[in-house]
Amino acid sequence: MKPDNILALDTAFGEISACIHTAEGSFLSAAATEHGKTRSTSIVPMLNGLLNRAGLTWNQLDLMALGAGPGSFTGLRIAAATLAGINSGMKLPILHLSSLAITARQADVSDPLWVLEDARAGEAFAGLYQEDLVVGEDRCLRWDEVIAELEPGLFACHNEPPVTLAGWQRMPLTMTRSEALLAAALAELERADLPTLPCYPEPVYLQRSQAEKNIYG
The missing domain is CATH 3.30.420.40 (ATPase, nucleotide binding domain)
Structure with missing residues (x-):
């Protein structure tokens, strides 16, 4: 019930x-x-x-x-x-x-979406979502790992990333x-x-x- x-x-x-x-x-x-x-x-x-x-x-x-x-x-x-x-x-x-899944919902995007939140100390919280499904489990990466290892795509966050994310497209939080x-x-x-x-x-x-x-x- x-x-x-x-x-x-x-x-x-x-x-x-x-x-x-x-x-x-x-x-x-x-x-x-x-x-x-x-x-x-x-x-x-x-x-x-x-x-x-x-x-x-x-x-x-x-x-x-x-x-x-x-x-x-x-x-x-x-x-x-x-x-x-x-x-x-x-x-x-x-x-x-x-x-991070809550943030992904705020962006209201149907395509695969990375949530990349600044964790400070040179690190980022990262998770990959598509609608309400988890595509990539939440993890903590260094920002240089984000740049080197993740394929650029759509992303959402609350705070401005401390690095330049070339090739990435930041989506607005509309919800x-x-x-x-x-x-x-x-x-x-x-x-x-x-x-x-x-x-x-x-x-x-x-x-x-x-x-x-x-x-x-």
């Missing part, structure tokens, strides 16, 4: 995006972060406001969804900690969504992130095995630690 009332949250790239989906309709909300920093104190009031608009209480939710990453380390950690705290007593299943978050959650829900979903959020960082970089280069 599919859940009726779903709450989804994503804070991976420069904004707090959230949505609630019910049998009666969907409700979206978004807020800019403060100087690029996600504040935990901003998230819960936003979610409370969404619940009020939807006419729900926390106890009426059936499932939560998280934009699990990759993305901003602080943003992912705060979103995960917030949902973990909220869910500590309810023990709802949590659906984990790729934050709001909250709308894309909702679409991604509903699509992933169709593929999910609900009884096996975890009750604790697990962010996907992808980047190696500095110690790993020192060892493996």
Whole structure:
């Protein structure tokens, strides 16, 4: 049986995006972060406001969804900690969504599309999508590897790439992130095995630690 009332949250790239989906309709909300920093104190009031608009209480939710990453380390950690705290007593299943897949939906492109997000420290988060299908798994590459190893094509991102991507075509993000978050959650829900979903959020960082970089280069 599919859940009726779903709450989804994503804070991976420069904004707090959230949505609630019910049998009666969907409700979206978004807020800019403060100087690029996600504040935990901003998230819960936003979610409370969404619940009020939807006419729900926390106890009426059936499932939560998280934009699990990759993305901003602080943003992912705060979103995960917030949902973990909220869910500590309810023990709802949590659906984990790729934050790059959400970005791909924002571009609303039917052709194969790379999502290339700056991960800083000379690295990029990269994933290849076509509509709602994963063509190439999310991974972390150095920008020089992106240039040398990936065949130029269409790409989307939030922040300006720190390198020149000759031959690539950047596609505009025409859908709001909250709308894309909702679409991604509903699509992933169709593929999910609900009884096996975890009750604790697990962010996907992808980047190696500095110690790993020192060892493996």
